[in-house]
Amino acid sequence: MGVGAVGMLLSTGLGLITFLTVRSNLLDERQSSAVNQLDANAQLLSAALGTTGVDETQLLGSLRPRERSRPLLHRNGQWFTASLQFEPSALPAPLLDQLMSGQAARQRFWNGDELLLAAGAALPNDEGIYVEVFSLADLNKTLTTLRNTLVLAGAAATAAGMGLGLLIARRATAPLRAVSEAAQLIADGHLETRLDAAADRDLHQLTASFNQMARALKERIDRERRFTSDVSHELRSPLTTLLTSIAVLENRRHELSADGQEALDLLTADVERFQRMVSDLIEIAKHDAGMAQPSWSYVQAGEYVLSVLRRLRVDELLIDVAEHAETAVIRIDERRVERTLANLIENAALYGDDATSVTVDASDEHVWIAVEDRGPGILEEDRVLIFDRFARGIHGRRRANLDGSGLGLALAAENLSILGGRIWVEDHDGGGARFVVELPRVEP
Numbered sequence: 497m498g499v500g501a502v503g504m505l506l507s508t509g510l511g512l513i514t515f516l517t518v519r520s521n522l523l524d525e526r527q528s529s530a531v532n533q534l535d536a537n538a539q540l541l542s543a544a545l546g547t548t549g550v551d552e553t554q555l556l557g558s559l560r561p562r563e564r565s566r567p568l569l570h571r572n573g574q575w576f577t578a579s580l581q582f583e584p585s586a587l588p589a590p591l592l593d594q595l596m597s598g599q600a601a602r603q604r605f606w607n608g609d610e611l612l613l614a615a616g617a618a619l620p621n622d623e624g625i626y627v628e629v630f631s632l633a634d635l636n637k638t639l640t641t642l643r644n645t646l647v648l649a650g651a652a653a654t655a656a657g658m659g660l661g662l663l664i665a666r667r668a669t670a671p672l673r674a675v676s677e678a679a680q681l682i683a684d685g686h687l688e689t690r691l692d693a694a695a696d697r698d699l700h701q702l703t704a705s706f707n708q709m710a711r712a713l714k715e716r717i718d719r720e721r722r723f724t725s726d727v728s729h730e731l732r733s734p735l736t737t738l739l740t741s742i743a744v745l746e747n748r749r750h751e752l753s754a755d756g757q758e759a760l761d762l763l764t765a766d767v768e769r770f771q772r773m774v775s776d777l778i779e780i781a782k783h784d785a786g787m788a789q790p791s792w793s794y795v796q797a798g799e800y801v802l803s804v805l806r807r808l809r810v811d812e813l814l815i816d817v818a819e820h821a822e823t824a825v826i827r828i829d830e831r832r833v834e835r836t837l838a839n840l841i842e843n844a845a846l847y848g849d850d851a852t853s854v855t856v857d858a859s860d861e862h863v864w865i866a867v868e869d870r871g872p873g874i875l876e877e878d879r880v881l882i883f884d885r886f887a888r889g890i891h892g893r894r895r896a897n898l899d900g901s902g903l904g905l906a907l908a909a910e911n912l913s914i915l916g917g918r919i920w921v922e923d924h925d926g927g928g929a930r931f932v933v934e935l936p937r938v939e940p
Contacts, residue, residue, distance in 0.1 A: 507650035507657075515646055519639055527602060530565075530615045530630050537567065538617055538626045545571075545623045552576040564631070568616075570595075571624030582607070582629050587614055595625050604632065611636045675706060687714040731774045738767050779907055790829035790914055794938070797863045798822035801856050804834045810841060814853035821858035825940040832911040833935070836919070837865065839904040840931045844869035848929055858937060865933040874921050874929045883909045883919070908933075 537559050544555050556567045556578035568584055569576040575584040586607050594601035595616045602615040616627035674691060681689040690710060691703045745752075745760050752760060798817040805815060837854075844851035848871030855866045874882065881887050886902040905919075912919050917935040924930035 502657075504650075504654045507653045511646035511650045515639075515643055518642060522635055522638070523604075526630070526632065526635055527613065527615070530613055530628065531602065533565070534615045534617060534626070534628050537628065538619060541569070541626055542619045542621070542623055545619070553578060565628040566630075568627040568629065569624055570627070582612075584627075587627065587629075591616065595627070671702075675702070678706070678710075682710055682713070687717060731770075732778075735767070735771055735774055739771070742767055773903070790832065792827055793830055794825055794827050794940075795830065796822065797824045797826050797858060797865070797935075797937075798856055800826075800828075800830070800833075801837070801854065801865055804837050805854060807834070808838055808841060810851070810854075813841075813851055815855075816853060817856040818858065821856045821863060823940075824858040824863050825938050826863050826935045827938045828915055828935060829911070832915065833933075836908040836911060836933060837867070839908055840867040840933075843904065843931075844871070844929075847871060852926070852928070861937055863935045863937050865935070866930055867933075868924050868926070868930045869928045870926070871928045873923055873927065879921050882921070 540559065541555065544550060545552075552569055552571060553576050556569055556576060559567055559578075566577070566579045566582040568582075568587075570584070577584060588603055588605045591601050591603045591605075591614055595618065598618045600615075600617040602613065604611065604613050606612070611632040613630040613632050614627055615630070616625055618624075619626050678689045678691055687710070690707045742760070742764050746764075749757060749760065798821050801817065802815065805813065841851050841854075844867060848869030851867055851869050853868045855864075855868070857864045857866075883905050885906040887906070909919050912933060912935070915935065917933065919931065919933050921929055921931050
């Protein structure tokens with residue numbers, strides 16, 4: 497846009513200067529020619545008027561000027577003319593005032609739709625005032641054609657300049673767009689993306705540095721993924737031992753003192769939390785390794801959600817399934833969606849003072865499953881953050897009895913992503929948070 501604006505200003509300025517210069521030269525030339533012709537005819541007319549019995553009208557008609565004009569003579573208080581095409585009354589008043597004062601004068605003016613030039617002078621020996629009126633129609637037509645040509649040429653030059661500027665800008669920024677697109681692909685998880693080192697020799701250093709950075713980033717992420725996977729699997733053995741030991745202790749619970757039973761309860765709760773965390777880490781490792789393959793099935797949204805809630809034993813929840821959502825068919829991995837809903841209901845119990853309702857709605861393209869709670873809600877700045885790994889909202893961070901690992905919502909988002917769905921949180925009218933799961937609807 498800036499190039500186009502500069503081009504337009506330049507073409508407009510050059511066109512205006514050209515037009516004004518040509519216009520001034522043509523007018524000066526025409527006026528000079530008119531004055532010369534006026535002087536020559538005035539001399540002839542003055543000599544003829546010195547004789548007696550002259551007919552002013554015939555005398556004016558006998559003049560043969562080089563340029564066609566309409567001669568006028570003012571003598572003895574009367575106007576004489578050899579042409580009926582122009583009336584003396586059409587002469588401009590300022591021109592007449594100057595001529596009557598004995599001065600030579602010329603002036604351009606419009607008579608209807610015709611541009612005219614009037615030039616006049618006082619004749620010697622007070623013989624009168626002689627005026628010639630020249631038509632500038634041809635000159636005006638030439639100037640109009642020139643103006644239109646300059647306007648069109650300026651518009652064409654502006655358009656060409658803008659096109660050339662855009663072309664040059666696109667060619668100049670093409671390497672930068674390639675870098676931007678590659679960076680976006682890497683941010684989306686395509687870590688194998690690299691720039692073509694031979695695409696632009698001038699940017700060889702930038703290309704090499706970018707590719708080196710991408711390789712280092714991929715190696716680091718791969719190391720972190722392997723570490724997470726290895727640690728998760730290595731923890732399963734001691735976890736199994738702990739669970740077995742707790743089961744033995746539970747069988748002999750009656751032999752423990754009150755303090756021992758309380759310690760056993762605390763140990764059981766922590767081990768169960770540890771087990772959930774290890775299970776989440778293993779699932780995360782599968783996602784990172786690209787091994788999280790869904791097991792597809794077709795279900796009716798309303799019936800499926802009701803069956804999940806029955807298995808979760810949350811009979812106290814208000815369940816609202818829209819009529820047009822009861823038979824809406826969705827293609828999902830039942831285990832992953834059930835785990836997502838269980839996580840949302842569990843989070844509502846931990847951080848939202850319990851879930852209050854579950855609603856199911858649908859459109860022609862999507863099915864929405866919403867879990868609402870009566871808690872304090874989620875702050876605007878936390879509504880994206882809480883779906884990151886090991887992240888908790890501000891209300892979760894303030895709680896002392898945390899049982900979550902910060903992986904549940906991250907897993908929910910990743911599971912729904914591979915199913916073609918998504919999840920977000922918003923406020924609802926009754927206060928609290930409203931987590932919405934969106935899944936694509938399919939034809940039955």
